[in-house]
Amino acid sequence: MHISEGILPSKILISGYAITSLTLWYSLRQLNRQSNPSEGIPQAALLTAAFFVASGIHLPIPPASVHFVLNGLLGAVLGWYAFPAIFVGLLFQAVMFGHGGLTTLGINAVIMGIPALIAGFIFNLRNKTKLKLSENLSLNLFGFLSGAVGVGLATLLFFSLVITHLPSAWDQDTEKAAIYGLMLAHVPLIFIEGIFTAMVVNFLRRVKPEILIN
Amino acid sequence: MNFSFDEYANVNSPVHRWDVRAKIIGLLVLMFAFASVEDLRLVPVILTITVLFYSLSQLPLEFLLRRLTYPGFFLVGVVGLLPFLSGNTIIWQGGIITIRQEGCLAVLLIASRFLAIFTLGLVLLGTSSFLTLIKGLRSLGLSPILTDIMLISYRYLFELGHQFQKMQRATQLRGFQPRNISRRNLQIYAALTGSLLIRSYQQSQQVYKAMQLRGYGTPTQLRTPKKVTLDGYSAIALLLTLLIASSLIGFELFL
Numbered sequence: 249m250h251i252s253e254g255i256l257p258s259k260i261l262i263s264g265y266a267i268t269s270l271t272l273w274y275s276l277r278q279l280n281r282q283s284n285p286s287e288g289i290p291q292a293a294l295l296t297a298a299f300f301v302a303s304g305i306h307l308p309i310p311p312a313s314v315h316f317v318l319n320g321l322l323g324a325v326l327g328w329y330a331f332p333a334i335f336v337g338l339l340f341q342a343v344m345f346g347h348g349g350l351t352t353l354g355i356n357a358v359i360m361g362i363p364a365l366i367a368g369f370i371f372n373l374r375n376k377t378k379l380k381l382s383e384n385l386s387l388n389l390f391g392f393l394s395g396a397v398g399v400g401l402a403t404l405l406f407f408s409l410v411i412t413h414l415p416s417a418w419d420q421d422t423e424k425a426a427i428y429g430l431m432l433a434h435v436p437l438i439f440i441e442g443i444f445t446a447m448v449v450n451f452l453r454r455v456k457p458e459i460l461i462n
Numbered sequence: 463m464n465f466s467f468d469e470y471a472n473v474n475s476p477v478h479r480w481d482v483r484a485k486i487i488g489l490l491v492l493m494f495a496f497a498s499v500e501d502l503r504l505v506p507v508i509l510t511i512t513v514l515f516y517s518l519s520q521l522p523l524e525f526l527l528r529r530l531t532y533p534g535f536f537l538v539g540v541v542g543l544l545p546f547l548s549g550n551t552i553i554w555q556g557g558i559i560t561i562r563q564e565g566c567l568a569v570l571l572i573a574s575r576f577l578a579i580f581t582l583g584l585v586l587l588g589t590s591s592f593l594t595l596i597k598g599l600r601s602l603g604l605s606p607i608l609t610d611i612m613l614i615s616y617r618y619l620f621e622l623g624h625q626f627q628k629m630q631r632a633t634q635l636r637g638f639q640p641r642n643i644s645r646r647n648l649q650i651y652a653a654l655t656g657s658l659l660i661r662s663y664q665q666s667q668q669v670y671k672a673m674q675l676r677g678y679g680t681p682t683q684l685r686t687p688k689k690v691t692l693d694g695y696s697a698i699a700l701l702l703t704l705l706i707a708s709s710l711i712g713f714e715l716f717l
Contacts, residue, residue: 252537253583254576258498276607286679289607291666293614298662300619301626302655308640318655325659336612340619343587344467346533350583351493410540414548414568440643447652448659456660 249317249406250341250348250356256413264355268335271361275331292329293336295322300337307440314437319360320398321445323368324391325452325459330368334361355409363401367394371449387453388446395445400438404431467529471591475520478589481696482598488703489515489586495707496578498714502567505574511706512578519585529584530577537576544568592616614669618662626658 279285299322306315323330335357341347348356374390381389407430411423452459471478477485496508516526549564587595593613600609633650640647673679692700 250536252533252540252576253493253579254497254537254572254574255540256497257500258494261494261497272605272608276605279607284679285607287670289610290614290670290673291663293611294618294622294662294666294669295659296611297615297619297622298658300615301622302658304626305651305655307651308642316655321655332608332611336608336615339612340615342583346529346580347536349533349579350490350586351497351579414541414544414572440648444648444652447649448656451652451656452659455656456663459659459663 249359249402250338251352251359251406251410253349253351255410256352256355258351260409260413261351261355264352264358266354268354268357268361271331271358271365272335275328275365278328288329292326292333295326295329296333296336299333300340303337316441316444317360317399317402318441318445319364319402320367320371320395320441321448323364323366323398324371324394324445324449327368327372328365330364331357331361334364359402359405359409363398363405366401367398370394370397384450387449391446391449392442396438396442398445399441400434403434403438407431467587468591470521470525470588471594473520473589475518475589476699477515477519477585479695480589480699481692482590482594483602484692484696484700485586485590486595486598486602488700488707489582492703492707493579493582495710496575496582498711499575500571501714501717502571504710504713505571508578508710509574512581515585516581519589521585521588525588526581526584530580533576533580537573541569541572618665618669622658622662625661626654629654629657 279288282288299318303315303318319330319334322333326333335353338348338353338356338360342349342353342356371390371394374386377386379386404427407427411426411430449460480488492511496512499505499508545561545565546559547562547565548568549562551563552560553563553566554561590598596604596609596612600606633654638647638650640650670678
C-alpha cells in the first residue's frame with residue numbers, strides 16, 4: 249500500500265512532506281518530554297527493524313498471497329514512536345526495494361503513520377474505557393480495533409488519493425464508486441489484520457507484557 | 463534477505479565526487495521538478511536529463527533493471543487499466559476491448575515520470591554509502607533522534623532478517639506449510655511475529671546498556687560548529703541542477 253513515484257502531482261507530494269514534517273516534529277516533541285528520551289531510541293529502532301522484517305510475512309490467499317501492513321500493531325506497541333518508526337521503515341522500503349519512493353515518502357508516511365497513531369490511541373483507550381470487560385476480552389477487542397482501524401484508514405487514504413489524482417477523465421461519481429468498490433473488496437483483509445493484531449498483542453501479554461506499556 | 467543497495471558507492475564518477483549534501487538537495491529538487499511535469503512535450507526532456515545523470519554516475523545498467531522490476535510491476539497494477547477505462551476518444555476497438563487515447567497518454571506521462579524519478583533516486587542512493595547519506599541528512603538538519611533510529615535500525619535489520627529466516631525455517635521443519643487462512647495458521651504467524659518483537663525488544667535493552675557504557679545519552683560539551691563549506695565543483699553542479707529544475711517548473715507554469 250505504497251504510492252509509487254510519478255503517480256501523484258508535486259503539490260500533493262509537497263503537502264505530504266509538510267504534514268509528515270509537522271507530525272514528526274510533534275511526535276519527537278512528545279518523546280523529548282519523557283524523563284529519559286534516549287532510552288526509547290534503541291527500543292524503537294530495533295522494533296522498527298523487527299516490524300520491517302515481519303511485514304514480509306506472506307499470507308496465502310489462493311490463488312495469490314498478501315502481506316500484513318502491521319501499522320495498527322506498530323501504533324499499539326510503539327505509541328508516539330510509531331510515526332518516526334514508520335517514516336524510517338518506509339525510507340528503507342523505498343531505498344532497498346523501490347517500494348514507494350523518495351518523492352512519495354512524505355505522503356506514504358501520512359497514509360501509514362497517521363492511522364498508526366490513531367490505532368495507538370484506540371489501543372490505549374482500553375485502560376480508560378468504563379466498560380466492564382475482562383482483561384482478556386478488552387485486549388482482544390482493542391487489539392482488533394487498532395489493527396483494523398490502522399489498515400482500514402490507510403487503505404481509504406491510499407485509494408482516495410490515487411483515484412482522485414490519477415490524470416484520468418473519470419467523473420466524480422465513477423471515482424466515488426471505484427473508491428467504495430475497492431474499499432469493499434479490502435474488508436476481508438482489514439478483518440484479518442484486526443484478528444492478527446489481536447492475536448499478536450495477546451501473545452505479547454502472555455510472554456512479555458511490559459512491551460505493551462509504551 | 464539481501465537489503466544492500468550501496469554496492470557501487472565506491473566507484474569514482476562525477477556524481478560520486480559530488481558533495482553528499484549538495485547531491486541530496488540538487489537531486490531531490492530535480493525529482494520534485496520531474497513530478498510536477500504534466501505537459502507531454504517535457505517527457506523527452508526529463509528522460510534525456512535522466513539518461514545524462516545515469517551515464518555520469520557510471521552505475522551499471524543491470525543495477526537499474528534489477529531494481530526496476532518490482533516497482534515496475536506495481537505501477538502496471540495501478541495504472542494498467544487506464545487505457546481501457548479512461549477517456550472518450552477511442553483509438554482501437556475489438557470486441558469488448560476498447561483502447562482510449564486519454565488513458566494511453568496518462569499512462570505514458572505517469573510511466574515516464576516514474577522512470578525518470580526512480581532512476582534519479584537510484585543515482586542519489588547508489589552513489590553514496592548509507593552512512594554518508596545519513597551524515598549528509600544530519601548535517602542538513604535531520605533530527606538526532608530520527609538519525610539514531612535510522613542508524614540503529616539499519617545496523618540490526620540484517621541480523622533480525624536472518625533470525626526471522628531461521629525461525630521460519632524451524633516452523634517449516636516442524637511441518638508448517640500453510641496453503642490457506644485458518645485460525646491455527648494465523649496463530650502461528652502471530653506467535654512468529656510476537657517472538658521476533660520480543661527478541662528485538664530484549665536485544666534493544668542490551669544495546670541501550672552497551673550504548674550507555676560508551677557514554678550515550680550523557681550531556682557532552684559541544685565543539686564549536688564547523689563552518690559549512692562546499693567545494694567549487696559541488697557548488698557549480700548544484701547550481702546547474704537547480705537551474706534545470708527551475709526551468710522545468712517555469713516551463714510547466716508559464717508555457
